[in-house]
Amino acid sequence: MPLDETIQTDGPRLDGAAWWRTAVIYQVYPRSFADSNGDGIGDLPGITSRLSALADLGVDAVWLSPFFTSPQKDAGYDVADYCDVDPLFGTLDDFDALRRRATELGLRVIVDLVPNHSSDAHEWFQRALAAGPGSPERARYLFRDGQGENGELPPNNWQSVFGGAAWSRVTEKDGTPGQWYLHLFDSSQPDFDWENPEVRDQFLDVLRFWLDRGVDGFRIDVAHGLIKKDGLPDYTPPKDAGSMGGGLAEDQTPPYWAQDGVHDIYRSWRALLETYPGDRILVAEAWVEPLSKLSNWVRPDEMHQAFNFSYLESGWSAPSIKGVIDSSLEVFDSVDAPSTWVLSNHDVVRHASRLALTADNAQGAGIGPKSSGLPDTAVGLARARAATAVMLALPGSAYIYQGEELGLPEAIDLPDEARQDPTWFRTAGERYGRDGCRVPLPWEAASPAFGFNTTGESWLPQPEAWAPYARDAQEGDTGSTLELYRLALALRHEFALGSGTVEWLSGYGPDVVAFRNGQITVIANTGTVPVELPVADELLATVELEGAALPADATVWLRVS
Template sequence: MSLDATAMPTDPDETSAVAEPLTEVDTRDEWWRTAVIYQIYPRSFADSDGDGIGDLPGITTRLDSLADLGVDAIWLSPFYTSPQKDAGYDVADYCDVDPLFGTLDDFDALRAKATDLGLRVIVDIVPNHSSSAHRWFQEALAAAPGSPERARYLFRDGRGADGELPPNNWQSVFGGEAWTRITEPDGTPGQWYLHLFDSSQPDFDWKNPWVREQFLQILRFWLDRGVDGFRVDVAHGMIKRAGLPDYTPPAESGSMGGGQSDAETPPYWGQEGVHEIYRSWRALLETYSGDRILVAEAWVEPLSKLADWVRPDEMQQAFNFLYLESGWSAPSIKRVVDSSIEVFASVGAPSTWVLSNHDVVRHASRLALTAENPQGYGIGPKTKGLPDRATGLARARAASAVMLALPGSAYLYQGEELGLPEAIDLPDDARQDPTWFRTHGERYGRDGCRVPLPWEAASPAFGFNTTGESWLPQPDDWSVYARDTETGDPASTLELYRLALDTRSRFSLGSGSVEWLSGYGPDVVAFRNGEVTVIANTGTVPVELPVAEELLATVPLDGAALPADAAVWLRG
């Protein structure tokens, strides 16, 4: 049953049967400072009913595998009621589960099972925009210009003699104009509304107190159901510069604002006003027990500016996309690790490391690309500089070994523990990302990193379900990546991750520090974290290793040399 946010009580206790307000004896363990958090993309994780789309009951049946892997928490991408124009990031009801994924009871069962397994649960919240199918937007369309209903979103009159031109020149993240003109109830051409993403995703006006109150109620709804926190989608959006001035981003910038550290701040990203919003959210979370957290998806550069999102009274974590984009280069990795630890520590926050997610090319392919590939473009059969699969996997294993040895928190994206590459050869008629359609096939978009997981090599859809249906086609050769194929194989990527997470825990690497080691050459990442020495070779020449106990190696070591595209953890 859906709970309408506009009708929600303001007191958390009135809807809460799960969470209890803080008391003086409540303690904060700050689990998030060192946690390894596993992202689940629900439609591609596990499908319980055979319709080809993953669901909450499917996730619940597979949670044991994540507990066995050794992660501390899961993050669920959106499962809310949605027309699915953008795979659930177009939300039509923030307080209900889309029937594609199950019911609220299914969510409660998932959370309960996760808790039994010692896994915390973080859910996505999508505050920059709703679906155009949301009741709030439909009411805005039916209302008059200047009405309170229109004020929920960014409606503006057009330019030109008859308002026939959009209010400014902004372009959508998915390609094309960021404005759509509506037809008024009387049939005449009307105002325009802003959508930084697809036209089915109108942006809220976050300067409106009504919008802010609705989202506080939405947060309460899920906190009362026991969630441990929220990953905030487009956390650097929401506030737009006054006057909505024209703006043309640099050609080399990423679609979400990355790569613009030396450029003017876009008028729709990273505006100062967003911080007031998150202070109010943090204050709400502090009224709940159990150390609930906020995690920012904020494509903000430089890191010194990103640190503003994780000041003590705002969010606890922010994804470190500069680290994700650093590439397979020792100087680049060392530079971003140093700056990350310094900058985040200056505001009392942990560094948060990530290599893959549902919006970027999987790092088992990305690290072997030989041509530029801006974030959001994706890769496909006609992409320049396509990766060699073996090289990509070797670098991905080594990069993951480096990441999991760093102090702070780390995020894993489903399937990376299997070494999954990007699915490059998807048929054009199977693609579903709005980017593909809005750019008329110029950009492949994100479908390649969202293909359903392989669980059992010999089962239909590789065990994703029992019917063989799959919303995106799985490559025929993915049986080698199936979890049952890799389980127990000491050379597999799955067993490498399991060993890395166990060793990370045993040696408390998440709460450690980085001491750089010299003498290994410019192409080598070498550091000590407590008792563990980490060495990774990003060059082409083998690197001589010290005599020490081997804790982990991404390739079998033959003698005392570390080959190219490999990493090792040593003790002693």
Template sequence: MSTRDPAETDTLTPTAPLEGTATTVGRGGDWWRTAVIYQVYPRSFADHDGDGVGDLPGITSRLDALGELGVDAVWLSPFYTSPQRDAGYDVADYRDVDPLFGTLADFDALRARATELGLRVIVDVVPNHTSSDHAWFREALASAPGSPARGRYLFRDGRGPDGDLPPNNWQSIFGGPAWSRVTEADGRPGQWYLHLFDSSQPDLDWTNRRVRDEFVDVLRFWLDRGVDGFRVDVAHGMIKAEGLPDYTPPADSGSMGGGQGESAPPPYWGQEGVHEIYREWNAVLAGYPGDRVLVAEAWVEPLSRLADWVRPDEMHQAFNFAYLETGWSAPAVRQVVDASIETFSSVGAPSTWVLSNHDVVRHASRLALTAENPQGHGIGPASEGLPVPELGLARARAASTLMLALPGSAYIYQGEELGLPEAIDLPDESRQDPTWFRTGGERYGRDGCRVPLPWSATEPAFGFNATGASWLPQPADWSTYARDEQRGVAGSTLELYTRALRLRADHELGAGTLTWLDGFGPDVVAFRNQGVTVVTNMGEVPVELPVAEVLLATMVVDGPALPPNATVWLAATA
């Protein structure tokens, strides 16, 4: 990495004339159309009480850093009452804060501080399933088959003469059967219940009006506390195909979607009935002031189908997983950017751009993998095709600055602004993801992208807390990634992100028009947006650049050429 400030102005040798075609993103006054939204994973952001798990007061104490970074909003992963069998995505009470994270008063203080800093707050809602500790499920277990209590979930009789076989062949996303059998009150083996994730996460029956009314009330509870919107977990789930038919996913499918080229979605994903739910939720949010937003975590293919989730009366945004899953290939990136802008604009929605989150291998490692790695599998010491760290970081910096120059809304996952890689060498005994246990260690799961952040190179737990405790062990070499080691240091990843976000706001890139530029060759992504020329070299040889002022560069640009695995922003010339 260079010690020279990439923001310095360089004069470069001219190349072919910049010509191309324009692609426009839909514009509107809503803040979320152009926002950069920062995902906070509460367990791993900052730990105020020193117990080794992050909490709401810890987040509040570090919000100034996000204001300084230049993001527009903060999205909080779940902090609700939960037994934490799936890191909070197993919710036992949707209207309270788990003591592990604090109290409702702590949430109110966090929201108030965010408001002071000009940051909006989005919270997770997890509607596909509850925790098995939820009062509803405990009541269902204590009730008879066919009772209203069981009707809130997907209980079914088993197949076979004695009901000993599951109702169908569906498999859990975390591995193993998607059905568990209960023991009835009289001690006999009873019905089976569906859990697309862990057995401690029973799926709700969204054809039940009581379920729908409950979640409308949950939305109102948090809207009344001032949240600016909701990220909806598994937004392509909830409704299952009538009759719950057998289904075997293709070998090429990731954990959250169907296989490539399937003509119909799996019977538990992407069913048409979900849209009725989101139309109702849209109306609820519309009754509140301030442009509240619904964001879909919907693993839906192709992009043309994903557009159905963001029609004007449904969700406002949907995560662009097609973009996230695109590899280090210029033609593939150009294709997915074009398809994304065209698809989302066709229904009046902004495209979103995202490279990392709490469910996928961090892109500072993923972009340098040399073996297939389906979503949700994770990587560990015995994985094939492990990345070269230096190459992964270079590509991550280039990919991130490319992403932040695109029109629409962008998401940043905590720690990517530090260049954090996936934590690969976690000890087996420290792993906590249900995927690891349900597959007998066959899949490493998602722990590697969830390790607590390094804030200070020399403090206990790298500044995550004052005690040195950490719910997942932090790699010893993470001192070099610590925020205090990068803040104000020219060429650091933190300063690169900070400058990119400032330039993005100054040039209003989120509301801009993308024009592809020709003349750079097939291994280059090059475009102009709002007076900024962006060039990313995904090839193996340097690329000639035009004479222009360098606004931002991920590597030093010496002379007329952009090195491989690098991005530059130039002041566009006429």
């Protein structure tokens, strides 16, 4: 495509350098956003047709989860061709049309890159199977001989994030049992060997391909997982550790997460992006704790942002929220990176349900009809609205997951036969997985599939009770969650909250989050006792206030005279 196509920066939100320091970025999960051809699966033309709704919402950029060629065994996170669009979602021309439309609307476009592993359908892996042990083709992946007298045991004891062993054994061309390959996720997702220069060169080419098509950045899937410890030693994680590496102390580093060697990779990527105009960015999905360790991913010559999963997992508790805000601002400021804030994404229970759970819920485990501690819908929505109002008042960059602006809860009662997440199958139904947060969006209350398409088809069934959550049912209703998001985003922009500072306010109890950012005072009540409010102009409230008191599970923005 012509070079001038890649550097357009016109539009209401595309001016200024370092836009990513304060941006609100909206995650689109393509198969569940909008379906243009009625097959029940969302696609790129569908996204393009609905982009104006996102511009109207007031976000700055759109992050697209994978739409590349894939067998779809893990909803596109198993990539067979990194430089093409899966026919399920459209064509490269469709992507170009989407990107152009986004630019017209003042929206930047970020695409999802999956470098830790490919699909087993990727031509490189197919060549590796055909070439045999010791070949250059196998050296692109982590093939190893097994243990035991006849190699019948896996090379080590590592477990897959999706459950079960992280190794699968291949059958060689002569029909005999052969080597094992590593897959930290599903067996259809073999891990690359990032010590191999061929792998590094391939992904630099992939970055160039999409940068030349005008993308504004990349969200890097499993950004902490590319390098494995030499020798691939056995490792048994603590019982309370998250499957992706969260919940660990600073001195606890699994041999397959957060190895120092990843930083050289991202320095080379950052250097490449710096050769392109328009302030392109890298965003790390790195489940790394504590935050002081995560800050290594966003040093000035590496990533621009890293998802703040410590904030996502903080729960509806004032001490926890204040603690993670303080820690985040301190550690990210120390490396001149913006703090990021996120409450939901395609891998976790939606926060309109999660914040009202009364039992532990491991990341990626999901919830279903037989789960313990299921949420009260009203309590969950109230807390979600209040938590979002805190998040959008914070300095830095914030992420919104599609549907949260509608107040969507987790879809809990999906039939077993409808579930598609690999976690459900690899744990024999012990863990429900992530399908509940991925159900297609409701756009129009009275339309087939709630306006997701015109045929009524839907790859995951939409709950019948979702009609009141539909976008058209909420538009113009000042008490709706949609209008709350619109107002919060407009005020965030008007008062430049993204580039502000947090000044904690004293005089409130332990269950209250109270701070000032510029002209805005934010007060959130995570407790059960109403909180007396100062005399001020009310700019936003997540509930209708009666008198001068803030009830439980509510947040207010005030401008004090």
